[in-house]
Amino acid sequence: MEPLYQLLIKPLSLAMTILLSFVLWKAFFICWVLPTRAYNKLRKSGFGGPIPCFPLGNIREMTMTKKKIRSSSPSLEYISHDIYPIIFPYFSQWRELHGKVFVYWLGIEPFLYIADPEFLTQMSSGVIGKKWGKPNVFKQDRKPLFGNGLLMVEGDNWVHHRHTITPVFLPNNLKAMGSMMVESATKMIDRWTSLIASGEPEIYVEKDIMRTYSEIIARAAFGVDYRISQEVFTKLRAMHLTLFKSNRLVGVPFNNIVYLKQTIELIKLSKDVDQLLLSMITNRKMSVVDVDHPQHDLLGFLLEEKSAGDGQLGKKFSDQELIDECKTFFFAGHETTALALTWTLFLLALHPEWQNQLREEIKQVVGDRPLDPTMVAQLKKMGWVMNEVLRLYPAGPNSQRQAREDIRVGNFVIPNGTNMWIDIVGMNHDPVLWGDDVNEFRPERFKGDINGGCKYKMGFVPFGFGGRMCVGRNLAMMEYKIVLTLILTSFSFSLSPTYHHSPTIMLSLRPAHGLPLILEQLV
Numbered sequence: 001m002e003p004l005y006q007l008l009i010k011p012l013s014l015a016m017t018i019l020l021s022f023v024l025w026k027a028f029f030i031c032w033v034l035p036t037r038a039y040n041k042l043r044k045s046g047f048g049g050p051i052p053c054f055p056l057g058n059i060r061e062m063t064m065t066k067k068k069i070r071s072s073s074p075s076l077e078y079i080s081h082d083i084y085p086i087i088f089p090y091f092s093q094w095r096e097l098h099g100k101v102f103v104y105w106l107g108i109e110p111f112l113y114i115a116d117p118e119f120l121t122q123m124s125s126g127v128i129g130k131k132w133g134k135p136n137v138f139k140q141d142r143k144p145l146f147g148n149g150l151l152m153v154e155g156d157n158w159v160h161h162r163h164t165i166t167p168v169f170l171p172n173n174l175k176a177m178g179s180m181m182v183e184s185a186t187k188m189i190d191r192w193t194s195l196i197a198s199g200e201p202e203i204y205v206e207k208d209i210m211r212t213y214s215e216i217i218a219r220a221a222f223g224v225d226y227r228i229s230q231e232v233f234t235k236l237r238a239m240h241l242t243l244f245k246s247n248r249l250v251g252v253p254f255n256n257i258v259y260l261k262q263t264i265e266l267i268k269l270s271k272d273v274d275q276l277l278l279s280m281i282t283n284r285k286m287s288v289v290d291v292d293h294p295q296h297d298l299l300g301f302l303l304e305e306k307s308a309g310d311g312q313l314g315k316k317f318s319d320q321e322l323i324d325e326c327k328t329f330f331f332a333g334h335e336t337t338a339l340a341l342t343w344t345l346f347l348l349a350l351h352p353e354w355q356n357q358l359r360e361e362i363k364q365v366v367g368d369r370p371l372d373p374t375m376v377a378q379l380k381k382m383g384w385v386m387n388e389v390l391r392l393y394p395a396g397p398n399s400q401r402q403a404r405e406d407i408r409v410g411n412f413v414i415p416n417g418t419n420m421w422i423d424i425v426g427m428n429h430d431p432v433l434w435g436d437d438v439n440e441f442r443p444e445r446f447k448g449d450i451n452g453g454c455k456y457k458m459g460f461v462p463f464g465f466g467g468r469m470c471v472g473r474n475l476a477m478m479e480y481k482i483v484l485t486l487i488l489t490s491f492s493f494s495l496s497p498t499y500h501h502s503p504t505i506m507l508s509l510r511p512a513h514g515l516p517l518i519l520e521q522l523v
């Protein structure tokens with residue numbers, strides 16, 4: 001009689017062979033069959049674009065083009081606002097060949113590139129907010145940073161999150177946050193004043209601005225001071241750096257395994273942040289005793305059981321949903337506004353005449369009275385400046401979508417599942433939309449025209465578009481104007497000779513080497 005193990009060898013090896021064949025078939029299906037199908041559908045739908053190469057798609061070409069531009073670009077030595085060919089050289093070149101709508105590939109993921117406002121208008125008009133998806137490949141990649149918070153959540157869950165959060169940022173609720181903003185900004189102004197007094201007028205302002213807006217969002221949205229939230233911000237920034245500084249191959253199969261060290265680091269950081277946020281949430285839950293007067297900040301709204309639009313009681317958020325929303329708002333709530341103000345100081349340093357115009361306006365609107373959030377809405381010229389800054393140096397440089405159904409745009413069909421990359425920088429720097437002065441700083445183009453003279457309404461979408469437009473835009477405008485008013489009434493400033501112009505994309509658009517300014521105290 002044969003021993004038992006010999007009897008088992010045959011069926012076991014057969015089972016192993018079947019399992020292995022299944023895994024290989026699945027990998028082949030996901031990595032080859034599905035992308036090929038998507039490719040054929042997009043081609044059949046009429047979209048052109050650069051030829052992809054398995055398994056990198058167009059990533060190799062993108063990296064090479066960027067390297068070539070960086071090494072051959074002495075133009076960065078002098079300051080030009082014609083930044084598009086520098087930050088997105090591959091898009092700039094592909095547009096010449098394939099027009100303003102084409103398909104490119106990140107690994108095995110096809111993306112429909114869109115920088116045509118007419119196409120964007122038609123595309124977005126037929127799709128309501130809850131029907132839009134966010135690219136699965138980014139959702140997976142950026143999960144440690146945003147989880148399934150408002151930026152990434154979809155469908156009915158998105159409606160629930162958005163309905164709960166929107167009232168937090170309505171003007172009436174924001175008014176109460178004004179004094180916190182003034183307090184936090186005043187601390188920064190005091191720091192700069194002492195540096196000048198001690199003979200150090202050259203200040204790298206972007207770090208202080210980032211800190212000020214971190215402090216504002218921590219207090220305004222979560223009712224905690226910067227000391228308590230500092231660890232969260234530090235870890236979120238470490239995640240941000242790990243995610244976007246390295247050359248990870250997003251969209252390429254098994255890239256998580258190839259970059260195992262970063263993947264493990266991200267999982268660890270994400271767990272730490274989740275723990276910190278959970279204890280912040282638990283503390284707040286325990287401290288809410290006055291049910292008639294809940295705290296009207298973001299966390300207060302999220303913890304309150306809200307009535308859904310149909311009169312039914314909305315479902316409560318789970319702990320993980322609460323954590324993901326906190327992560328999303330801790331990050332999105334300071335980064336973009338801080339960068340918008342940083343680029344504003346850069347442009348105003350180059351245009352002292354605009355510093356003076358804004359000071360004059362502040363004098364007329366605010367005078368000697370204490371700054372009050374209701375006043376800032378009257379700062380019209382400051383609004384033009386903000387728009388012009390967001391046009392030339394958009395803090396949110398793109399918007400992304402994934403089709404969750406076939407979308408018809410004229411003669412084209414965008415097939416269900418298609419990822420979309422809407423290029424805000426590309427549209428903002430397009431001379432066909434803005435005219436020959438497209439790369440000049442001219443805030444007056446927004447005088448009496450919220451579209452700044454752009455030929456299409458959808459050509460200027462600094463806060464995105466449709467139902468998924470930025471939920472924090474009112475807060476952003478208010479805190480931008482309050483902090484800028486305080487800076488302009490305290491200092492005049494110019495660019496330090498050590499400044500090196502190198503706008504770079506790391507999710508948002510930032511000055512790669514910081515922003516050193518020479519500050520002078522106004523008497």
Ligand code: HEM
Nearest residue numbers: 150151332333336337340396399463464465468470472476
């Ligand atoms: C100048 C400052 C800001 C700019 C330029 C900006 C820009 C953007 C852009 C371009 C989008 C994408 C919209 C789309 O896909 O159509 C967005 C979405 C979003 N922003 Fe902002 N943002 C700013 C400030 C803020 C602030 C202060 C907060 C939070 C307090 C915030 C929270 C969000 C969230 C949660 C979303 C996702 C909304 C959704 O999908 O429903 N943003 N923002």
